[in-house]
Amino acid sequence: MEVTYEELVQKSQENYEKIEMVLKKELKEVHLYPEDLEYMDTFGKCINCGLCISVCPVIEEVGINGFLGPREIDVSMVRNVHHVTDQVDVIFKCIGCNACHEICPRKIPTKEIVMFLRHKLLMLDKSKVPTPLHSVMNNFDQHKMFYEPKPIEKRQKIIQRQLKKVGLPYIPDPEKEHADVLFYTGCKAENRLYLMREAAKLILTKLNVDFTMLKDMVCCGYASEEMGDYERRDKLRSELVQKIKKVSPKYIVTICPGCTASLKRIVEKYGLDINVKHMVEYLIDDIGLKNLTVNSNQELVVTMQYPCNLYREFGDYIKDYFKQILENVGNATVKEASISSKCCGGGAYVPLIYPKISNKMLKTKVDAMKEENVKVITTICPECNLSWNTGLHLFDKEKTLELLDLFVFLAALLYSR
Numbered sequence: 218m219e220v221t222y223e224e225l226v227q228k229s230q231e232n233y234e235k236i237e238m239v240l241k242k243e244l245k246e247v248h249l250y251p252e253d254l255e256y257m258d259t260f261g262k263c264i265n266c267g268l269c270i271s272v273c274p275v276i277e278e279v280g281i282n283g284f285l286g287p288r289e290i291d292v293s294m295v296r297n298v299h300h301v302t303d304q305v306d307v308i309f310k311c312i313g314c315n316a317c318h319e320i321c322p323r324k325i326p327t328k329e330i331v332m333f334l335r336h337k338l339l340m341l342d343k344s345k346v347p348t349p350l351h352s353v354m355n356n357f358d359q360h361k362m363f364y365e366p367k368p369i370e371k372r373q374k375i376i377q378r379q380l381k382k383v384g385l386p387y388i389p390d391p392e393k394e395h396a397d398v399l400f401y402t403g404c405k406a407e408n409r410l411y412l413m414r415e416a417a418k419l420i421l422t423k424l425n426v427d428f429t430m431l432k433d434m435v436c437c438g439y440a441s442e443e444m445g446d447y448e449r450r451d452k453l454r455s456e457l458v459q460k461i462k463k464v465s466p467k468y469i470v471t472i473c474p475g476c477t478a479s480l481k482r483i484v485e486k487y488g489l490d491i492n493v494k495h496m497v498e499y500l501i502d503d504i505g506l507k508n509l510t511v512n513s514n515q516e517l518v519v520t521m522q523y524p525c526n527l528y529r530e531f532g533d534y535i536k537d538y539f540k541q542i543l544e545n546v547g548n549a550t551v552k553e554a555s556i557s558s559k560c561c562g563g564g565a566y567v568p569l570i571y572p573k574i575s576n577k578m579l580k581t582k583v584d585a586m587k588e589e590n591v592k593v594i595t596t597i598c599p600e601c602n603l604s605w606n607t608g609l610h611l612f613d614k615e616k617t618l619e620l621l622d623l624f625v626f627l628a629a630l631l632y633s634r
């Protein structure tokens with residue numbers, strides 16, 4: 218819901234001063250949302266320490282001349298909102314990893330400010346929004362998802378083939394009206410990473426969880442928010458909330474960190490009494506490691522790709538959960554790589570708009586993994602998985618590295634016991 222400039226000013230005395238003094242002219246020309254206040258509150262808080270610049274992975278790859286970076290965004294761009302149409306290149310090079318926020322002594326939410334600026338661009342001049350994003354918007358309008366879905370028969374064939382390859386059975390999607398758990402797949406697993414989706418479904422089935430899935434998936438709005446498209450985000454969210462209410466679950470379990478973060482915000486905003494958990498949280502907190510025990514005697518040394526928007530948003534305990542499952546259930550030896558916590562390069566539309574930047578980041582990661590003698594990289598995020606797939610395809614021609622999705626690994630263990 219939009220608010221007027223005057224309404225927004227009324228809501229905060231502190232912002233009133235800032236808006237009056239600095240931003241009045243600019244902000245009168247753009248549409249404002251209540252949540253914009255949150256970001257406006259950080260305007261002027263930067264102490265110019267430059268720490269964010271030292272950790273930004275995009276600057277690391279392209280240099281400060283290739284991407285002006287978080288400090289410039291937080292200090293200058295927010296004060297010149299109506300000039301955002303001339304700075305498209307800056308706001309779309311941010312990969313949304315939140316490394317800058319993690320280190321910032323003033324906790325300035327650069328990623329959110331970038332979304333705020335992308336939103337203002339969309340409002341001021343939609344034609345300046347990078348072309349690949351227009352087809353994604355079209356997919357949201359047509360299919361309510363990030364991707365155009367494949368025809369059902371083709372999709373089914375791919376699923377059967379992939380499951381067969383890893384020796385896992387196929388089970389149909391549950392279609393219960395009500396269940397304790399709503400397993401929410403997310404756009405990427407629903408339309409591209411079928412094996413991840415099927416594996417998660419198999420895990421829940423094997424553990425006798427009372428769960429169901431949405432017959433017609435609707436995106437949680439995370440991907441629309443990332444392009445600053447708050448209107449589509451809100452439309453998708455309200456449609457999804459209607460579907461969630463019908464199921465009335467106690468839990469929503471996801472396999473996508475972006476969906477987890479987005480759904481946590483949705484249940485809070487709509488006042489729904491539902492626990493939203495990423496699968497690793499659900500397995501550790503609610504199923505318990507002792508119920509996951511399998512007698513695995515395979516010798517596996519693995520390292521992890523930690524998903525930025527899970528551990529940076531909710532805490533490092535996510536990393537421990539990820540490791541605990543690998544060690545205690547998979548009997549794997551976990552080897553931390555120096556760049557396990559560094560963004561895979563797959564976020565916030567950078568691979569679509571600036572593939573050279575995300576490929577550069579991937580090359581750095583592939584080279585570092587090889588240097589550290591890593592053999593197996595595990596992921597718990599569809600976006601990380603897709604990125605690593607690209608990275609290995611491009612930069613590991615000799616195939617020294619293997620990519621392992623934790624859910625596929627776990628399903629294979631559970632179905633072999």
Ligand code: SF4
Pocket residue numbers: 272273274275276286287310311312313314315316317318327328
């Ligand atoms: S969110 Fe990541 S890519 Fe964006 S400015 Fe911050 S550190 Fe750089």
Ligand code: SF4
Pocket residue numbers: 262263264265266267268269270287288291317320321322323324325
């Ligand atoms: S780390 Fe925070 S306070 Fe320091 S320059 Fe960056 S935005 Fe400003």
